[in-house]
Amino acid sequence: MTAQVITLERGPLAADVVRATAEQHGVCVRPFTMEVTDRADGSTRYVGMPCGSTVESVCQPCARKARALRMTQCREGWHLTEEPVTVLAEPSLEQRELMERRADLVAEYQTAVGADADDLREEIRSLDDELHQLGVRGRLPSPDAQPHRAPVRSTKRRQDAPNLPRRKVERRTVGREYAGGFRPSMFVTLTCDSYGPVRDDGTPVNPDRYDYRRAARDAVHFASLVDRWWQNLRRVVGWDVQYFATVEPQRRVAPHLHAAVRGSISHEVLRQVTAATYLQIWWPPHNEPVYSDRLPVWVDGRFVDPDSQQPLTPWGDALDQVQDPAHVATFGAQVHSKGILGGSEEAGRHIGYLTKYLTKATGEVIEAHTERQRAHHDRLHAELAITPCSPRCAVWLLYGIQPLSANSRTTPGHCRSRAHRRTTLGLPGRRVLVSRKWSGKTLADHKADRRAFVTQALAAIGIVKPEPDRSQQTWHKVKPGDPSVPPRVHLLMHAISERIRWRAEYDAALLAADVSATAA
Secondary structure (H helix, E strand, O other): OOOOOOOOOOOOOHHHHHHHHHHHOOOOOOOEEEEEEEOOOOOEEEEEEOOOOOOOOOOHHHHHHHHHHHHHHHHHHHOOOOOOOOOOOOOOHHHHHHHHHHHHHHHHHOOOOHHHHHHHHHHHHHHHHHHHHOOOOOOOOOOOOOOOOOOOOOOOOOOOOOOOOOOOOEOOOOOOOEOOOEOOEEEEEEEEOOOOOEOOOOOEOOHHHOOHHHHHHHHHOHHHHHHHHHHHHHHHHOEOOOEEEEEEEOOOOOEEEEEEEOOOOOHHHHHHHHHHOEEEEOOOOOOOOOOOOOOOEEEOOEEEOOOOOOEOEEHHHHHHOOOOOOEEEEEEEEEEEEEEOOOOHHHHHHHHHHOOOOOOOHHHHOOOOOHHHHHHHHHHHHHHOOOOOOOOOHHHHHHOEEOOOOOOOOOOOOOOOHHHOOOOOOOOOOOEEEOOOOOOOOHHHHHHHHHHHHHHHHHOOOOOOOOOOOOOEEEEEOOOOOOOOOOHHHHHHHHHHHHHHHHHHHHHHHHHHHHHHHHO
């Protein structure tokens, strides 16, 4: 006798209805709360700020807005006919004050020891984040003492790599214009080399002969290899090639690059540059770990062997002993390139293809569906777990080498970098790579352009929204558990109501513009 399955139909939860409504109107579903205090009258209010997630499974509205912004950035820079103009802003008073504070902290850090030094370094790192949020670009000087000078390496090209012609790079980024006023650009795809035959599902035909070590190291150094490729390409063609590129995983979980390139370049030149590009990793050998069970321990400001108590080899000393590169990364033989005309339907289709996976987490793109795929991912992750990702990586301790900036909080073999995570499998942290002179604008500039367009459209029908005066306001992110903070659902309901009103105003502005155009 079979049991009867009884299905009870229930209504949706209120929280689910609120979330679905927020997604319908493009409202962030995971806002964080800011406490805004008006210093003039002492009043306090709470404002929900968008989370800014780029992953659709986390926050669909924020992820779709981020993708739309990237599509705009790609479109505006791909087929430029005039050189973009970049104006550098003067350092603001707030930026200079924070830099003065950072200089004082660095001076204290260089004389501090132990836990005090660790706390000061965290404070310096916090200031660095704040400076970058204020628009400061570039890498700030390291608070550590003068780093160990790396030994001089030969710049002579490898004998097994073909030579490339080298030209002086002109200060131009716009491609050549052909007869008839055509100025085509390129769409290029680069892949990693082969590590062994694979099936249609991306898994190795023979896992025991698949080169997981080389696959892991190529994935870790893929971003640097791509940078080298752009350098070589610019030297060969003789002008400052600009690009908008995205990094995605193939079925075999090896990273590959799709790039929109401004200007027209010969397909043969692209293949030659790819074949001649390589990256030598001048690091200490790291083929077999020295420690597995009993790990190095932190004693008197350095890591030592757990048994003999002898200090591990410092990074600088280990680097001095290197005679040959630990790894040489190259691209695969397959290079896909295609000419694209600006404003065409094909250009729009390729922009959509470039940004197709930007709203998905890396783990969602490379998700394993079969036991064979899961075994393949496990083998690659096991190799990535013992592959150092930088001179500061804690994995170096497994090879008897103390990495740069190691401290008492460093755990041997455990690095927080994305390169070692099971969900990323070595893919670079930056999913989007954009050259500095692509559109002459930052993402913040593109966002401001969109806001200015809407503001102008509303002003045309008499709706003027003045910019709020924040000079008398103090903004603080609320602490978890603050009892005075309104529930998140209240913030969502307020944001939904506000968005409906904004949409109605904007639709009225669009209708008025259509009527004016028809009358004209």
